[in-house]
Amino acid sequence: MTASTLVPVFAALGDETRWSILAALGEGDASASALAGRLPVTRQAIAKHLAVLQEAGLVESVRVGRELRYRVLGSQLSETARSLDRIGAEWDRRLAAIKRIAEGL
Amino acid sequence: MTASTLVPVFAALGDETRWSILAALGEGDASASALAGRLPVTRQAIAKHLAVLQEAGLVESVRVGRELRYRVLGSQLSETARSLDRIGAEWDRRLAAIKRIAEGL
C-alpha cells in the first residue's frame, strides 16, 4: 500500500460524521436511509459520506431487496494501520541513524 | 487513545502537501524556510501545515539558533496505527458475531 493510496483513506477518516457512520455500521450493516434515522444529518449527506468511504475502500455496498446496504471493512483499517506503523518506524530508524552520525559514533 | 483524539490526526494526514512535508522531515529535521526550498509552496503555507501537524502531535519543534527546526514523531504514527488496528478488529469481531447469530449457529 503506497503513501498516495493512503491519503484518501485518511481524508475519509478525518471527519467526525464519517466516524459516526462507521461506528454505526460497526454494529451491523445498514442502508443510507437507516443511518439517517440514527444520525442528525440528512440521508443525502450520509449518501455522500458513504461514497467517500467506499472510494477509500472502507465500506462496501450490497443490494438487498430495494435497499443498498453498506458494510464496514475492518480489514482495510488493519492494512492502513500496518502501513502507518511501517512508515513511522522507518522515520524513527532513519532519524536515529542521523543522530548517531551527528554524535560521531 | 480515543476516537475523537484520532480525528485531527487523520485530518492532518489527509493532505498530500503535508505528506510531502512529513516525508522531507523523515530524512532529517528542518525549518519551515528550509522546507520551502524543497517544496513547491511558500514558506507561509508550510508554516500553516506545520502548525496543523504539531496540533495533531505528529511533529515537534525545537529552537536552534535563530531557526525553528521541526522533527517528525514516528511514535505518534505507531500509536495511531495501534488504535486503528484495534478498532478494525473490533468491527470485524462484532460483525462476525452478528453473522453467526443470523445463520442460527
Place this chain on the structure above:
DNA sequence: GGTTAATGCAACCCTGTAGTTGCAGTAACT
C-alpha cells in the same frame, strides 16, 4: 397496476482551509 419506500441526481449555501502576497518583528553574525 398502483402505491409506497427506497435510491439517484442537481442546484445551491456556507464554512473551512490551502494558498498567496506583503510587511513587521526579532535574533545572529560580522
Place this chain on the structure above:
DNA sequence: AGTTACTGCAACTACAGGGTTGCATTAACC
C-alpha cells in the same frame, strides 16, 4: 550597531466539501 536571515502576523483569493432542499427515478409489495 548595522545587516542579514529567519519567523510571525494579517488580509485576501479561491476552491473543496459538508450540509441542505427539491424532485426524479426505480423497484418491491399488495
